[in-house]
Amino acid sequence: MSEYTVSRDPAIEERILNGIKDALLQEEYERLKVWHISDILNPRQAYLKRKVGARIDNVSALMFIAGQGHHIVIEKAFGADEVVLEYDGVVGTVDMELEDLLHELKTSRTYAVYVPSTLPKGYPSQQRYYMAMKYTDKDEAEGIIDVLHLCPKGTDASGRQVMDPVLRSYRVQYTKLGEARAEISAGRRLIEDALGGVVEFKTLPQCPECLAYKRRKCSYVIECDKLCGI
Numbered sequence: 001m002s003e004y005t006v007s008r009d010p011a012i013e014e015r016i017l018n019g020i021k022d023a024l025l026q027e028e029y030e031r032l033k034v035w036h037i038s039d040i041l042n043p044r045q046a047y048l049k050r051k052v053g054a055r056i057d058n059v060s061a062l063m064f065i066a067g068q069g070h071h072i073v074i075e076k077a078f079g080a081d082e083v084v085l086e087y088d089g090v091v092g093t094v095d096m097e098l099e100d101l102l103h104e105l106k107t108s109r110t111y112a113v114y115v116p117s118t119l120p121k122g123y124p125s126q127q128r129y130y131m132a133m134k135y136t137d138k139d140e141a142e143g144i145i146d147v148l149h150l151c152p153k154g155t156d157a158s159g160r161q162v163m164d165p166v167l168r169s170y171r172v173q174y175t176k177l178g179e180a181r182a183e184i185s186a187g188r189r190l191i192e193d194a195l196g197g198v199v200e201f202k203t204l205p206q207c208p209e210c211l212a213y214k215r216r217k218c219s220y221v222i223e224c225d226k227l228c229g230i
């Protein structure tokens, strides 16, 4: 006879999930009091979060804490704190600065390990703004994007299929940082104008990752389509 029995407890799962979501929503409501680079990158979401209120589903909550956990461990390993930047009323939080280089840490669940040409465009798009905020007197600078691949498909030395975590770091050369600074200012003003009713919601650019897949994951699809007359 076994020394223990196991049974699943959905009520405890729900209690934990709700606790995580409540804590994240509380954080999000605090974040919504100021403008962030994520607002500039996702203007329609920035508007809807402020008009409709913050939302989070189970999958997004669990993905978020998984990524956040990796960030904390890596930053602690280097004794590096997040770097908080500000430009024209918009805040940017950089994961860490090592040897005078800004690092952006990303966690990926893709089966294929990225190469420079397949690195998601959203990564450098975001870091470009951080570079522009950090080096306000420069038009060019270099940043680092570190990607922790959690479960890439690969083979070990004996040819056996494995899904072992892999870390990849990429150097990215940024140019036209002056243009990026102008985009930050203009983006903030446009969202404020939309919230103030000066311009229509549909004037805001579509969030760049709003392809079919990401769109399904967005909690504001119904409101967004309605305001765009779709």
Ligand code: SF4
Pocket: 042, 044, 045, 048, 206, 207, 209, 210, 214, 215, 218, 219, 220, 221, 224, 225
């Ligand atoms: S549906 Fe797309 S464009 Fe609209 S808020 Fe969501 S991600 Fe942005």
